[in-house]
Structures are given as C-alpha cells and as structure tokens.
Amino acid sequence: MCNHYKEKITTKILSNKTIADNVYEMQLTVPSIVKEARAGQFVNLYLKDESKLLPRPISICEVDIQTNILTLVYAVFGEGTRIISGYMAGSDIQIMGPFGNGYELTEGGTHLLVGGGVGTPPLVELAKRLSGEIIVVVGFKSETYLVEELKKYATVYVATDDGSTGFHGTVVDVLDAHNLRTGKVYACGPKPMLKALQNWVEESQLEAQLSLEERMGCGFGACVGCVVKVISDNEAGYDYKKVCVDGPVFNSKEVIFS
C-alpha cells in the first residue's frame, strides 16, 4: 500500500493509569497525530476484540510536539472503555485521527472555558494554545481531575455536584456566582450542561463554541450516523450535521438540543 495514504496506526501504549475513580489517562507516541492535532479534535481507538467493531472516539487532551506524545483522558463508561482501561503499558493499540474540526481560536481577549466531567480533557490543549486572559470553569460529580494541568494556563474555578471540592452546584451556578459574563466561550461536557450553557450564553449575549458527542459508526464522515440537529433555512427549519466532520465543535446558536 502507498505510504502517503492515511491508515489505522498500531502503536505502543506508553502508560495507561487511573487518575480518578473510573477515569484513566493514556499516553501514546503517535507523531502523525501529534503534528496535525488541533484543540477540540478527537481520535478513534479500536478494540482488539473484533466482536466490538466500532471506534471509541476520545478527545485529544494534550499533545507534546517535542516528544510526540499524545495524552488521552477517558472514563470507563461501558464495556469497550472497561476493556481499554485494562490494556497494559507496552501493549499495542490501534488508533486513527485526528478527526473533527476542533475549536476556532482567536488571539488575545478573554476566554471562558467550560467543562463538565470527561468534557474537561480537550480544554487542556485549548487552554495551552489560547493567548489572553483564560478562565476555566469545570464541574465534576465528586472527584476532580486535570485541575492542576489547567492551572498552568488559566484561572480555574471548580464545581462539584456533592460540594466535596470547590463550589457546591453546577458550572452555570459558578458562572453566575462569580459574574463571569465575559469573553469568548468554549465548552465541552454532557448534554444537560451544554443545554443549560446554551441558554446562559444567549441571555449573556456571548458567543460560544460547544463540543458535542454522538454515537459514531466511522468517525470520518462516511456513514452519516453521528448527526446533530441544527437550525436551517430549509422548509423543515432544521437539518442534520455530522458531529465527526462538521463538528464536534458547533456554534451554540445553530444547535437544536432535543
């Protein structure tokens, strides 16, 4: 096969360790992905067990151009991620990417990064690449992670559902409590959080980029399986866009949450 064609890469896992309850950090050396990667893009991880064919899309948490190391942070959600969490350092894994559009970056000004749970990882590379004043608001159920990494680049506010760390409440509660109605908004997190944030940015008259999740068949635009409803000027008033190639990052104004 010709070398200039993109393909699945088999690479060695450098480390795969737990960083919080049910949350893992995996590091891999993948020069081609590290070189191309933008903040907010994702990679596909493939399982060795061929009874589970479909890719597990995971956001790029951080890339290091010097060492070619890609860092992913993922939660054990179902069977596939449970199996991946058991892969040992030194063993091989198949990966492909980077995929998706990533966040649009603007120079200078104030940037408000909002994350919830495993929506936090992509904010690390994003915070690293932005310039200007960077404020991060992240929410967790209980245990927190990646907060120290984010503090290297930003002022960080933490919220937890149980109040064990930081603010007792949601990220939107933090935004209101500290009156953080300023700057460009970048978000990633569970649907209920994004929905609440969509209302909040509209009220606050701010521009927001939301990173969405959907079940994927391919990750590169071929199956039209991963769609999100968006506002359209056609007869129906809506259309479907692909999360994997038109997103995962969308303008908050166009997304219709069902």
Place this chain on the structure above:
Amino acid sequence: MKLSVSIAGVEFKNPVFTGSGTFNSGREFVEFVDLSKIGAVVVKGVANKPWLGNPSPRIAETYGGMLNSVGLQNLGVDHFIKEDVPFLRRYDTKIVVNLAGKTIEEYCEVADKLRYADVDMLELNISCPNVKEGGVAFGVNAEMAALVTREVKACSKQPLLVKLSPNVTDIVSIAKAVEAAGADGLTMINTLIGMKIDVHKRKPVLANKMGGLSGPAIKPVGIRMVYQAAKEVGIPIIGLGGIMTGEDAIEYLMAGASAIAVGTANLVNPSATMEVLQGIIDYMNLYGVTDIKDLVGVIA
C-alpha cells in the same frame, strides 16, 4: 491473473465494489485509498429530492456487527449529478448509483434524471418503505418486487441491478421474479432488521427503535442467500454482507456471486477495499487460480 468481470455489458477492472451507504460518494476515502483501484464505487442511496433522515442516535454496536437507522439522508439527485459525478469521474472506477424512493414515481424521477448523467449502472434499493402500501418495503414480496423492477427498468437508460432485502421468507422466489421483470443483475444482501435495548435506561438504543444489522454477524445469511439465488437465476449477483477479508469475498464468489461489495468494513477500516482486493489476489496466487471467473459458483 484475470481479475476483471463483465456485468450487463459493463467491464469492471476487478470484482471489489463498495456497499451503498458505507462509502458515501467516495470523497471521505480519498485520504485512505486510491479510488482508481476499486472495481466500482456504489454510492449512497440517492432520492429525487433531499431527505433529512432519522433522528439520533442512528448507530448501535452489536456483537460482531452494527445497527443503523440513518434513514437514507441524502442531498438529492440534482446535487449528486452536479457535485458527485464529476468528482468520481476523476478516478478510473465505475459509478453505480443506488436509487432510493418512497414510490415508483420517485424512483423513476431519479432514474430519468440519471439518463443524461455519466454513470455506469443503477442499483435499485427495494428495501425502502413503499408509502402507497402503508410503508412496507417494496422488496418483501415477489409481486411488489417485480412491479417496481419492471417500472424502474422501463425508465432507466443504464443497466439496472436490483438490491434484494433479506427480510423475507423466500429469497429465491423474489430473485426469480425480479429477473423475470427485467433486472440485469442482483445485489444481495441488504441489512437485516434488528433492534437493541439499553436495559439500564429501559429504552431502545436507536431513536428509530429498529435499524439494519450489518457487518460480520450477517455473513452466513448473505452466503446462504447468494448460494440459493445463484442456483436459480441466470443474471449475475453482487454479493455482500459482512465481508472483512479476501477470504470472506472468496466465500461469496464460491457461493455464486460474480462480484462482491465491501460495506461496514469501510467504516471500521477505511482501506478495507484494498485489503480485500489484496486478499483475493493472495488467494488466487496460493491456489494457482488464473481467472476470477473460475471461482464463481464452484460450490455445487
């Protein structure tokens, strides 16, 4: 070694096609494969006007396969002719257009517009719901399958393949009826209707509840149906359903298919078509097969 196959007067450089709906119109794959090395690109279903498709989630993983309920989202035939035909023509491959419709008139509108387009062959997807018959698929019985085949054949310029639905009790009677109605070839199989329930949420995984099962899990069904149909019809068959490797493809050829298509495998490995082609070549080398035709239907 002779890999080329001739179907209804169209010469394909090799027997590896793409499964409709798993390759779009090829654009997403140019980073991964040289489209000129594929026998034919069978494009995603094209309707007379844009279809929005079904709500999300549209995809569910199942053991050795997947369910999809994309609902034939497509931008319509005018867009296809303007954007996709010129794009595909830049490559040395044949273009097969999969036709989607909710009525015979809609299918014919697409076929009619394609008369003047530079495409090589049509593939009629009779798994679409027939709105005039309360939404049951055209392909579920021999009479309806024959009727839609006859009408669409009459309004088509290019040779017409008919893609059969496996969700039937007697595939042979449908294959024979479609042949008698004028089909130039058969494509089999489409997806098997399936369902998956999330027991923790107590609801179906797909927003549409049911979807089409594809992937390696369905291969034995595809092999069986191609085998049964090939015994009873004279027209060529394009075999598909769960092909992941060259050996899977050889299995379809031996069951009686003249060519094969790679579907779901493209989604999980975008260079799957090339790996399947190489696998076929390796097999032929291993057993000294000089013409791919010599493998077709060798199982008695």
